Amino acid sequence: MTLDYDIIVIGGGHAGCEAASAAARLGSRTLLLTMDMAKLAAMSCNPAVGGVAKGQIVREIDALGGQMGRITDLTTIQFRMLNRSKGAAMWSPRAQCDKTRFSEEWRRTLENTWNLYIWQDAATELLFAPAPETNAAPSDNLPDETTTSFNSAPGTISSAAESDADSDPTLRNAPSAAGKLAIRGVRTRMGVEFSCRKVILTSGTFLGGVMHCGASHAEGGRAGDAASHGITESLRAIGFETGRMKTGTPARLDARTIDFEILEPQYGDENPAKFSFSPETQPVKEQLPCFLVYTSKEVHDILRTGFDRSPLFNGTICGIGPRYCPSIEDKLRTFADKDQHQLFLEPEGSSTNEYYLNGFSSSLPWEVQWKALHKIRGFEDLHIFRPGYAIEYDYFPPTQLHHSLETKLVSGLYFAGQVNGTTGYEEAAAQGLIAGINAHRAMKGESPVVLKRDEAYIGVLIDDLVTKGVDEPYRMFTSRAEYRILLRQDNADIRLTPLGYKIGLISQKQYDHFTQKNTFVESLISFAREQSVKAAEINDYLKSVNSEPLSQGRKLYDILMRNNVTFDSLQNTLPKLRKFIAANEITPEAIEEAEIQIKYKGYIEREKFIAEKLRRLENIRIPENFDFHSMQALTIEARQKLSRIRPETIGQASRIPGVSPADVNVLLVKFGR
Ligand SMILES: Cc1cc2nc3c(=O)[nH]c(=O)nc-3n(C[C@H](O)[C@H](O)[C@H](O)COP(=O)(O)OP(=O)(O)OC[C@H]3O[C@@H](n4cnc5c(N)ncnc54)[C@H](O)[C@@H]3O)c2cc1C
Ligand SMILES: NC(=O)c1ccc[n+]([C@@H]2O[C@H](COP(=O)([O-])OP(=O)(O)OC[C@H]3O[C@@H](n4cnc5c(N)ncnc54)[C@H](O)[C@@H]3O)[C@@H](O)[C@H]2O)c1
Incomplete structure (x- = not known):
């Protein structure tokens, strides 16, 4: 028996939940296929949303009609606007969330989304067919009459979306059929075969996941979850490049064994704001404090005794790790002269004793973590619920994607979230939202939504990924954006809500x-x-x-x-x-x-002026199959990089590392108007 959907989203993490929600609300019959529906949008690491630049992304997700901001507001236990003392471009909302309620709220939301179906299982194989010559017309996308469906109710598409799509420059031309293969379905571990027109892969840290804690290592997608196999293999077999990355998480602590009396509390804002622009959520009323704690020389000395057994240092882990969220062992190496590091002790919820120790991510043997933690002031009688660990997983270099997040090799296949080499819930959710929107629009034969660098951090994120690729887990920073004063958290609605309304996600x-x-x-x-x-x-x-x-x-x-x-x-x-x-x-x-x-x-006004000037380059398109090797005036490096990335505009070409201003001039002579 084959079950048929318009769009299948693989993975119910932050990317997958946004993707499935958007695709279904826009009108596509959507299946969310995930390994454990009790862990939808699980916070694998810290129970917080937002922070510097990430907070701006969440406001953008909300402004476009995504869910992360609303669900954060409903589950916030502490809210702070970071960088209030700096200029407005730097203000960054950050919320501590109740981790369990965050996931429950997502589940409630998805279970009550019309057109959205959830199937708990693991996808083990992607199914392909030869791609049609051009992008399929909507009528070609009707389900095969011989297949069985749960529910054949058709979706509705906002009429505004259809009428305005072509006049809006944000909605660029869809790429034509992206290679010789098209996605046609997914097979699961239980042996179920689903057919569909589009697949969005959002499997996070699960593909080939291996967890490390000292000498112990075990397969897993994160603590308590199985790893996922089969997908990487089926993609590699048809020519996708893959790589390995790593990340880590700290120990979780039992509040009953911490001496809070002697710790320095860190309270939320007196007048807390919130993430969602909607009047339907309210700022948090009762906040819980975080606490500051500090490592010491004694703590560092104990940690160092385990370095030879740290998989990060003894060669057991070879994936690339996040430079900006380093493990405690990395910090001791990088800042060898520092005798103290500040850590944040954060509650994981309002009805749990579990605390998260931000800044103490580690894969050292558990007994070394245990001994070192007991030397921290306030932790003398500490009980640890679970030690920190590191995880290695497969990712797909994101230069294999179009700006729509559709893969260049397989038509109808989209990647979003940590599989693209990013790190962070917010970065994942943003990609999921865009992939969900674009998979739906492609179903309808509509052009994809591509946000520009002067319109949104989400635009910066995706452009960086597909143009520059990643050489370490990518996290967003304000410094990655050229137009920080335009991309503020307060004006995300002005920048994006008209578009969200136009495409049908904003009511x-x-x-x-x-x-x-x-x-x-x-x-x-x-x-x-x-x-x-x-x-x-x-x-x-x-x-x-x-x-x-x-x-x-x-x-x-x-x-x-x-x-x-x-x-x-x-x-x-x-x-x-x-x-x-x-x-x-x-x-x-x-x-x-x-x-x-x-x-x-x-x-x-100054930033707007510069953005307008540079936009000229964004509007000069390069033909899709142009042979860069035929342009002798380009350097060899530029010819190679341009042929690999295949930029769609001269603006994008100018941002590819290795393409010099002289190369850009050559392209301008060829394609400029
Ligand atoms: C140990 C650890 C530490 C981390 N530290 C942090 C941190 O401090 N802060 C931070 O922001 N980020 C951290 N991250 C990363 C963060 O969890 C991710 O960036 C974020 O969750 C990515 O979202 P995602 O939707 O891409 O994937 P995930 O949240 O990983 O979700 C993947 C989903 O896909 C499902 N899935 C996987 N394979 C299949 C399959 N074959 N079939 C069906 N379903 C499948 C899984 O069940 C899961 O629901 C950490 C992750 C881990 C594991
Ligand atoms: N491996 C991973 O994938 C991984 C691991 C760890 C962290 N991260 C990401 O990095 C972020 C942490 O980075 P960050 O240190 O810049 O924090 P942040 O972006 O949350 O906040 C920025 C700054 O705010 C301050 N701050 C105030 N209260 C804080 C609190 N309770 N906890 C943490 N910081 C607080 C700190 O000075 C911090 O540097 C997380 O929010 C997460 O998204 C990813």
Whole structure:
């Protein structure tokens, strides 16, 4: 018996859950095939969402109509806006989550998504067929009449998506049939064969997973889960490149055995914000503290006694590890002169005694971890639920993907998440969302959504992956983005919600909420532009915030451009401002947005100008099958790299490592207008 779906998502992690949710909500009959449905969107490592640059990604996911922000809000136990003291471009929301409730909330969401079916099993083989000459038309995608379906109800597609797709530059032309093979189905460990038109592979750290703790090593996708075999082999057999990467996690500790009285607490924000732009979630009400603890020379000395048995150092693990989330043994090597490292002790939930020790990731023998941890102040009587371990797994170099996240070798096959060499829940979820959207759009014969580098961190992430590839687990940083002032967490909705609405993921209600916020922002900015303020009215206030007093009246707008001057504090001084805000019921989010737009206007305009100038290169397309080897004027290295990556535009070609400005000029002479 064969079961048929439009789209099959393999893996119910952060990427797979977003992919399945998006594809089904857009109208594709979707199957989420995952090894354990009790662990949907499981947080394999730290129970936190967001942080520097990752928080911006979560806001973007939410603005496009994804779920991660909403589910984080529903399960937050501590919220902090990191980098508040820096400029708005650096503000990064971060939430500590209740790990169990996060996963449960995802399960509730997916189980109640129409058009989405879950099957608990392991995919062991991908099934291929010869690719049609061109991308299949929607009518070719009807299920085979001879196959059996659970439910034949057709999905609905937003009409806005269909009418506007071609006029929106974000929705680029679909790649034509991506090679000689097309995906046609999946076979599972239980021997079930599913047929489908699209597959999104999101199997995370599970492919060929091997876990290490000292000399002990065992197969597994993460602690408590089996590894997954068969997929890598079936892809390698048809020409995919694969590699090995590694990552690690720290010990989990029993709160009953920690002396919290002597530890330094770290509380959440007094007025916590939240991730989702939707009014349907609220900021966390009752927060739990994290705690700071510190290693010492004594702790380091004990850890060093295990180095010869650390699989990271004795050659047992050869995969490439994350430079930016190093293990404690890596830190001792890199910073050999430091006698102390700060660690964060984070609760894993509100109804568990389990604590996560952020910064102490390790694969040292468990007894070395145990002894060293007992020397940390506050941990003298510690009980450890489980020691830290490292894991090695297969990934697929992401230069094998189009920007749509469809593979270049197999039409209809998409990769998203850690299988693409990234690390982090947020990076995975973002890719899952885009792959889900694009697999659905390809089903309908519509062009893929490709976000540009000046539109979203998600655009930067995917462009970096497919253009530059990865030589270590890729995590997002603000420094990876050229246009940080444009890509702020506060304006993710302005950047992306119109697109989310257009493609059909943002509801009318949410869109109306968004337009209302914009109206508030604009009216407040206009008010500030129009209102003059007399020196006598405001000088006392200005002195109180260490700002130069006025010698004559000025527009409110000009005063707001100064440091330390905020709408909030000005409301007490200027009754007309207070009345305007109250009469128009302007929300705190809109006030904050208006203030950021006023304060950063000059910077924002400068970045927009540069982005516009450089966009010219993004719009010059390179023909799909162009023979770069025929261009003698290019360096040999450029010819090789361009032939391998096959950039779609001159902008993308210019970002490929090894393609010089001189090579770009050669391409411009050939293809420039
Ligand atoms: C030990 C460890 C430490 C980590 N440390 C951190 C950290 O501190 N912070 C952080 O952000 N990230 C960390 N990561 C990585 C983080 O877990 C991933 O980046 C993130 O979960 C990736 O999401 P994903 O959806 O790509 O894959 P995963 O979350 O790994 O999900 C993969 C899913 O696919 C399913 N699956 C796999 N193979 C198959 C198959 N053949 N058939 C059906 N289903 C399948 C699995 O059951 C699972 O549900 C760590 C991971 C591990 C294991
Ligand atoms: N192997 C992996 O895949 C892996 C392993 C570990 C971490 N990570 C990722 O890296 C991130 C950790 O990186 P990070 O150290 O830059 O943290 P972060 O991005 O969460 O926060 C940035 C900074 O905020 C500060 N901070 C404040 N409170 C904190 C708290 N309770 N916990 C942690 N930091 C806090 C720290 O100074 C930290 O450096 C995780 O959020 C995770 O996404 C990935």
